[in-house]
Amino acid sequence: MEVILIEFKTSKRLDKWVENHRKQGCVSHATAGEQFVYEFIPSGIVECQTVKCLCCGDKFTDYVD
Numbered sequence: 001m002e003v004i005l006i007e008f009k010t011s012k013r014l015d016k017w018v019e020n021h022r023k024q025g026c027v028s029h030a031t032a033g034e035q036f037v038y039e040f041i042p043s044g045i046v047e048c049q050t051v052k053c054l055c056c057g058d059k060f061t062d063y064v065d
């Protein structure tokens with residue numbers, strides 16, 4: 001069986017938002033990787049990237065060329 005790994009590159013703004021969000025005090029008791037979910041939706045010319053905090057439900061969307 002072949003396993004295909006698709007690596008997504010999160011935008012700088014997305015990373016920044018996550019960083020700031022944690023600084024604001026929203027830190028999950030779960031491990032770091034489980035607090036945020038990422039969604040990548042290619043929509044024509046730009047890619048729509050959304051990050052959502054599972055802790056408080058806050059989310060941020062960025063559009064990448």
Ligand SMILES: [Zn+2]
Pocket residue numbers: 021026053054055056057058
């Ligand atoms: Zn949060």
